[in-house]
Amino acid sequence: MKRLPLVAAACLAAGLSLTACGTEAKDDGRTQVVASFYPAAFLAERVGGDDVQVTTLTSPGVEAHDLELTAKQVVKVNEADVVVYLDHFQPAVDKALEDADRPADTTVNIAAGVPELHEGEDADEHEDDHGHGHGGDDPHVWLDPENMITAAGHVRDALIAADPERRDEFEANTDALVAELEELNADFTTGLSDCERDDFVTSHAAFAYLAHAYDLEQIAISGIDPTAEPSSAALAEITDLVKRDGITTIFTERLASSALAETVARETGVTTAVLDPIEGLSDETADEDYVSLMRQNLAALQKANGCA
Secondary structure (H helix, E strand, O other): OOOHHHHHHHHHHOOOOOOOOOOOOOOOOOEEEEEOOHHHHHHHHHHHHHHEEEEEOOOOOOOHHHOOOOHHHHHHHHHOOEEEEOOOOOHHHHHHHHHHOOOHHHEEEOOOOOOOOOHHHHHHHHOOOOOOOOOOOOOOHHHOHHHHHHHHHHHHHHHHHHOHHHHHHHHHHHHHHHHHHHHHHHHHHHHOOOEOOOEEEEEEOOOHHHHHHOOOEEEEEEOOOOOOOOOHHHHHHHHHHHHHHOOOEEEEOOOOOOHHHHHHHHHHOOEEEEOOOOOOOOOOOOOOOHHHHHHHHHHHHHHHHOEO
């Protein structure tokens, strides 16, 4: 259902005509999906297949947390047949959805039905020997393949609600994706079951869901916000821990600064490697997808932790 008053308001606020704002784009008959960032787009593309056209709001190489929407993107959120996003991850998207007042059955929060990991309640159960909890309200739910299986079901249901005639295609695509994600999950479980160590050091606390899923211990240099710098005391504590516990690798990311991680690695004489939170693709990973990047993460963890 189109919401022309909101569309007009968004365009006029940006000083654009309705035509310039893109409201006259031709409909090619496919279901129009807006995904807020890469993991949401991956789900929409795999579940929808050739029957959907997916527009991703976050450009490749851009830090997903920092997304600001243009007036044209606000229009797309409003007019899309289906929107796939992560609640409380990108405030600009949350605001656009609130203003659009979209139907619930075609608006998918990929964290729906996923148990949250909180610093307070989860740290008591999963805190490691060094006092580092898995939690901190980590939004990176997609780093546990089982959560992606749950989200794939929600995307399927939304696409069917938007286009019931293509139910069979959407269900078949979902079944194929779920099988691939189940295999990925099994490979992580097996591949990380026999390791010399179960803790790993990351540049920021993006891997709580991955750690929780496979009984690992994340030790983060920075918190959930990758731009927040730790205190000198915290940095010294992590440096001592790396030396004491035989940590071999400090993990960095592609889309965030590696300066702190490289400092710790230099001070302790260990190596650095990439552990990708898969918030988005970059020039370097343009030919990859969620599954292949997760398999790269598995290989990196196995090498760093001495897994058999």
